[in-house]
Amino acid sequence: MIQRFLKSREAILLAAIFALTALIWTRFPGFVEPANLARVFNDTSPLIILAMGQMVVILTRCIDLSVAANLALSGMVVAMINAAFPGIPIPLLLALAVGMGAVMGSINGLLVWKLDIPPIVVTLGTMTIYRGFIFLISKGSWINAHQMSPAFKDLPRADLFGLPVLSWIAIVVVLGFLLLTSRTALGRSFFAVGGNPHAAVYTGINVGRTQCIAFIISGALAGLTGYLWVARYAVAYVDIAGGFELDVVAACVIGGISIAGGIGSVGGALLGALFLGIVKNALPVVDISPFWQLAISGGAIIIAVAFNSGSLRSKGRVILRKAEHTA
Amino acid sequence: MSLSDRHIPDRLTSPLQRLFRSWEALLVVVAVAIFITNSLASPYFLNAWNLSDATFNFTEKAMIAFAMALLIISGEIDLSVASIIALASTAMGYAVQLGAGTPEIVVIGLLTGLICGAFNGALVTGLNLPSIVVTIGTMSLFRGISYIVLGDQAYTGYPSDFAWFGQGYVFWVISFEFTLFLALGAIYTVVLHKTNFGRAVYAIGNNPTAALFSGIRVARVKFILFLLTGLMSGIAAVCLTSRLGSTRPSIAFGWELEVVTMVVLGGVNILGGSGTIPGVILAAFVMGLVTFGFGLLNVPGIVMSIFIGLLLIGVIALPRIWSRIAARRA
Secondary structure (H helix, E strand, C coil), rough: CHHHHHHHHHHHHHHHHHHHHHHHHHHCHHHHHHHHHHHHHHHHHHHHHHHHHHHHHHHCCCCCCCCHHHHHHHHHHHHHHHCCCCCHHHHHHHHEEEEHHHHHHHHHHHHHHHHCHHHHHHHHHHCCCCCCCHHHHHHHCCEEEHHHHHHHHHHHHCCCCCHHHHHHHHCCCCCCCHHHHHHCCHHHHHHHHHHHHHHHHCCEEECHHHHHHHHHHHHHHHHEEEEEEECHHHHHHCCCEEEEHHHHHHHHHHCCCCCCCCCCHHHHHHHHHHHHHHHHHHHHHCCCCCCCCCCCHHHHHHHHHHHHHHHHHCHHHHHHHHHHHHC | HHHHCCCCCCCCCCCCHHHHHHHHHHHHHHHHHHHHHHHHHHCCCCCCCHHHHHHCCHHHHHHHHHHHHHHHHHHCCCCHHHHHHHHHHHHHHHHHHHCCHHHHHHHHHHHHHHHHHHHHHHHHCCCCHHHHHHHHHHHHHHHHHHHHCCCCCCEECCHHHHHHHHHHHEEECCCCCHHHHHHHHHHHHHHHHHHHHHHHHHHHHHHHHHHHHHCCHHHHHHHHHHHHHHHHHHHHHHHHHHHHCCCCCCCCCCCCHHHHHHHHHHCCCCCCCCHHHHHHHHHHHHHHHHHHHHHHHCCCCCHHHHHHHHHHHHHHHHHHHHHHHHHHCC
C-alpha cells in the first residue's frame, strides 16, 4: 500500500512538472527545446546531487542543514590549493574535496551518534562553524577565474556525448543511489532505521552508526558539489551557495521524503529537485524578478509538507520514542 | 529493625545545595569570569556608557528567547523568528511610505509578528505538522516576501519620534530596550514558573499524550506559544528597526541561531520538558558580554559566529560527555 502511495506521489509530481513546462511552453516555446532542457538539467545537477545525500539523512529521521556551508568550505579549499599550486592534478583535488566533505559529514554524524544531540541543533551549529572557517582561511578574499587553472575550470563543463560532465556526474550519482537503496543492505537499513528504530535494533541494525553513515554520504556529496560549483562558476568566496541548504531540504520534502523518516524514494527526490530547478530557471524567462525565488522555495516546502501530512500520521510513535528515551 | 526506626530525609539535597549545583549558578560564575577577563583585557570595558551600549547586543534577541524558551520546553521550535523580524520591519517601512505615524507603525509591526506566529501555529497545531519543517519553510517564505517587496532597495525615513524605542533612555544609561528586556523577563518568569499555563507548558514538553489525558488543551497551548513567539519577534522588530532607522530584507539575518543558542545556553533542554527563564536571562548576559568583549578586541563578526556555533554544540555536548565519564567512574 505504501508503495502504491509512493507511486501516486511520483506520478503527481511528474504530472505537475509536465503541466508546469506546458504552461511555460504556451508562452515561451523556446524553453522546451531539448538544448534548453539539457541546460536546465545541468543547472539543477548540484541540487540533484545534494538532494540524494539529504534524502538518506532524512530517511534516518535526521536533517543536514550544513550541506551548503560544507560545499562552500570544500570548494574554497580546493580553489585556494589550485590557485597556489596549479600543478596538482584535478583528480587529486576532486578526491580531496570529497574527503573533506566526508570528514565534515562525519563530525555531524559522530555528534548525533555518540553524543545523541538532536541533528537539527548539530547541523545548525556546524553550518555557521563551517561557513566561518571559510572566512578564516580566505581572510574574506575571493578566488577569481584568472587564479584558477584552465584544467580546474574545464572539467565540469567538458562535453561528453553531448552533455556536460556535471550532468553526467548527477546521472551517475542518481543511478548509484538507485542501486544503494534497492540492492544493498545499507540502503535498506536507512529505511528500517527511519521507519522504526526499535525494530531496527532488534533486527541487528546499529541505529546511530547508520545515521552517521548517512551524514558521511551527505557530507561527501556536498564536498563533491563544492568542487563542481566553484569550478563551474569559476569563483569562490565566503557566501557561495548561501541558503542553498533550504533548497535541498525543499527538494526532498517536495519529492515526498517524509521528514518523520522511513518514507521516500530516489525518484521522488530527483523529481522534487527537477521541479524546483524548472521553477527557478523559468522565473527569468517569464519575467518574474529573481527576488521571488526565496519565497517560492519556502511556499513549496510548506505546501509539500502539508501535502505529505498523510504520511506523517505516525507522529504518535515519535512521541513514544522520546518518552522511552527519558525513562 | 522496624521501619519507623529508619531516618527518612524530607529531601535528598538541601535547597541551598541545589541552588549551588544548578546550571544557573554555573552561568553566574561564567558571567562574572567573563566580566573580569574583559575588564582586564580592555581599558574601555568598565565604562557605564560602553556597558550600556553592550546591552543592545542581546536585548532584542533575548526578548525572542523568552518566548522561544517556552516553545522549546513544550517540545516545539520556531526557526522563522529572524524572518518574522524582516517581514514585520518591511511592513512597518511600507506603512511609513504610506504616511503612517509612530503609533500606527508600532501596531503594524506587532500585528505582523502576531499574524506570522498564528500562521506557524495554525500549520503546526491545525495540520499536525512537525514544527522544524514548517518553520524552515516559513523562514524562507517570510523573508522571501520581504525580498519581493524590497528587492535590493531599503526603507528609510522613519519619523524621528519612532527612534525612541531603539535609541531612547529611560533614566541615565538605562535604555528603553534594556528596561523592556527586564520587564519581559520578569513577566515570563512569573508566567512559566508561577501560573497554570506554565505548568501546562512543562507537562506538554514531558509527555504530550499524558498532558492531553490530564485535561490540558495541548494544541491550544502550543498555538498560544507560537503566537507569543511571533509577538516577541514583532516587538524585537520594532526595537531593531527603530535602532537602525532603516529596513533591508537581510535585516536580522541568522538571528534564529543566536536565539536558539541563547535558550540552550540558558539550560533549556532542546528535547523539551525542562528549563527556566532566569537561566535564559543569565545566558543573554553571558552572550552579550562575550560578543561585546570580542568587539572591543576587534574580532570580526563571522569569527564570533563560529564561537556561537561552538557554544551551541558545546553547551549540549559537554554535560553529556561529563555524565558519561561520571557514569564510567561509578
